[in-house]
Amino acid sequence: MADDMDSRSTRRTKHLFKDALLRLLETESFAYISVKDIVETADFNRTTFYNHYIDKFDLLDDVTKDLLDEFGDALQKSFQKYYPNSKILMKKTDITIFEFVYQNRHGLSICKQTELLPNFSQKCSQAVLDKLIDVWSPQVDMAEHRFKAYTKIFTYGLMGTISGWMSEDFSTSPETVTQEFIDFYNFKVENMH
Template sequence: MVTKDLGMDRRVRRTKRLLKYALITLMNEKSYEQITVTDIVEHADYNRATFYRHYNQKADLIKEIITDQTNGLIQAFKVPYKKNNYIHLNALAPSEIVIFNYIIENKYFYALWREFEAIPGFYETFLQSITRFFKQDINLITPYHDGLDNNMYTSFYAYGILGIILDWIKNDFEQSPDYMAKQLCKIINYYPAESFITGNT
């Protein structure tokens, strides 16, 4: 019974992966609004019944894609913290920052950023998820300024780092991931703060 369930889980994951890949591929050819469920299933070589077994509508599929990528970005940000037992933010070395490598590895998604921005609610959902992670799971300690609002300081870091990432994406990944990691380290050290990931993660 367990083996059967595992096989079913694998089939579900494979089906969803192919449906997501189909939608992303189609977005290279036409706008999200122009893409139909029929387009998606034909590209993935499935039928409509298979699609509706997993999603109620096209919007549910795109939402899951966005959630996958948001979670992946957060996990990539956590990598150096986990590797170094949650050391301080400004103690990270450029070689330990993998978030830019993650984006390049998932370039098929991020290269379509402008197309995704045209989807109602995408930008807000993506940014809210990332900033929520910073505010809830990253605790910045600011010993340099008594009375400084930690929530505001965290927002400053969150939007600043996100701004760097989004600017890089919108400039078609002009610089290498290594260059971006080095620049991020320089910027973080220019505005020193200590930080750690809380137990909420």
């Protein structure tokens, strides 16, 4: 029972530190955020911070891992039934990935800070590719090389759309980006022979 309480307390404390970092990232570059800023925003002391993290980079790693895990979940939810050779037209209600990206745009802003996370965009693309292969494999009946090629192109299209949207500082609404992506996908499905 005590371990469960400690575990809950640890998760709660870590969540508050992660949330503090994400809130700070809304207005400040990671390079200018200090541990002092994080603990003040989280309303804790430095000792508590160092009981859970080595430094702000350790916290950043934890935030990044959470974002990638949640991104993978949103990806699976969005595209599970839209696998290669699926003749189903995409529905806007199914595609939640762009809303997820928009809601997490401040945390995802670390992607633009390439000195912090070298090769992060490549790691994200690889994670997306791996997730889609995992989700789609049981449903696909096509040659493996074609399946992998399709999944790679789909991944690059999706990640390029997200990257371009981020570089435009999300000037387009998530609804519009979602609709544009759906229109592109559905054009392919409608023109399959």
